[in-house]
Amino acid sequence: MxxxxxxxxxxxxxxxxxxNEQYYRFTEQSFRDLLAGYAEGEHVSERLLEAEKRNLAHYGFGIKGFTLSMIETAIEVTEGRVPTETISEILMIGRELLKHPVxxxxxxxxxxxxxxxxxxxxxxxxxxxxxxxxxxxxxxxxxxxxxxxxxxxxxxxxxxxxxxxxxxxxxxxxxxxxxxxxxxxxxxxxxxxxxxxxxxxxxxxxxxxxxxxxxxxxxxxxxxxxxxxxxxxxxxxxxxxx
The missing domain is CATH 3.40.50.1000 (HAD superfamily/HAD-like)
Structure with missing residues (x-):
């Protein structure tokens, strides 16, 4: 047989x-734009990637972990001076990522x-x-x-x-x-x-x-x-x- x-x-x-990945790329660009007054876009992306690597063991894969990594990166890049309004905008673009069409x-x-x-x-x-x-x-x-x-x-x-x-x-x-x-x-x-x-x-x-x-x-x-x-x-x- x-x-x-x-x-x-x-x-x-x-x-x-x-x-899927294209929506993360769009979101990352929006994040870079938010922090344009503090650092060059490439530097922001590098710091974000470092945060994602560190946080995988804590938050796992997915949008929630990505959003927390963006917030952490914003705090680091601005040396703790990131306005609360910017944090709110990061949360907003993270929520938008959860709504993207399939x-x-x-x-x-x-x-x-x-x-x-x-x-x-x-x-x-x-x-x-x-x-x-x-x-x-x-x-x-x-x-x-x-x-x-x-x-x-x-x-x-x-x-x-x-x-x-x-x-x-x-x-x-x-x-x-x-x-x-x-x-x-x-x-x-x-x-x-x-x-x-x-x-x-x-x-x-x-x-x-x-x-x-x-x-x-x-x-x-x-x-x-x-x-x-x-x-x-x-x-x-x-x-x-x-």
Whole structure:
């Protein structure tokens, strides 16, 4: 009996299924404009990135942590002289980030439609719980998924747990996403396939080298190529025979 090598597919959400990073870039520019009287824009961005790095362990990923990092940066850059009005404006642009519209990326819906029913589909995303739930609801893609996992971070342990909980383990699972650091490298380390779908904007803290030597690493230009890639894996020498 021939068993398909892939029975479960995990999908990242932000910048894989819908736009996300572009809204952070817009917000960061607004933040730089607010502090233009105190420091050059590049300096503000550098200090903000440093604050984000420090705060990930405390606040995790997402808009709330980003907003707190902006406030911390404003205090540092102004040496404690930031007006309360500016703090209020930072909070306002943070709230606006929580309201941004959900714009699905090209081919996302079509790919999910073609795979639904053939594979167990799981949305695996990290960030603010309420914000991720909001975006999933507004995207109109929720009905395509058999399960949803909103996690604090994505590690090999995370993927082993999810693929074991919902399926037959990572060996017969695939993770699809735009972040090499969060979606691809740890999924492959867990034993799954990792399919990299590059996005033109990726947060600098998500940058790592491509695991090109890993046998289960694949890269596609966009999600329109995913069904064919999965079919190719299934028809090749990667089949498991039992």
């Amino acid at each position: 021939t068993i398909r090598p892939v029975s479960m597919i995990g999908f990242d959400a932000d910048d894989t299924l819908w736009q 714009e699905c990326l090209p081919h996302a819906r079509e790919a999910l439609e073609s795979l639904r029913g053939q594979y167990f589909l799981v949305l695996i995303t990290k960030g603010d719980l309420f914000d991720q739930e909001r975006k999933l609801a507004q995207s109109g893609l929720g009905d395509f998924f058999d399960a949803v996992e909103i996690v604090s971070d994505k590690t090999a342990t995370t993927y082993r747990r999810i693929f074991g909980k919902h399926g037959e383990g990572p060996e017969r699972a695939m993770m699809v996403g735009n972040s090499l650091k969060s979606d691809i490298v740890p999924a492959i380390a867990a034993g799954a396939w990792g399919v990299f779908v590059p996005h033109e904007l990726t947060w600098v803290l998500e940058h790592v080298e491509k695991p090109t030597e890993a046998p289960r690493f694949r890269e596609i230009a966009d999600l329109s190529h995913l069904p064919a890639l999965i079919a190719d894996i299934g028809s090749g020498s990667n089949e498991i025979r039992a």
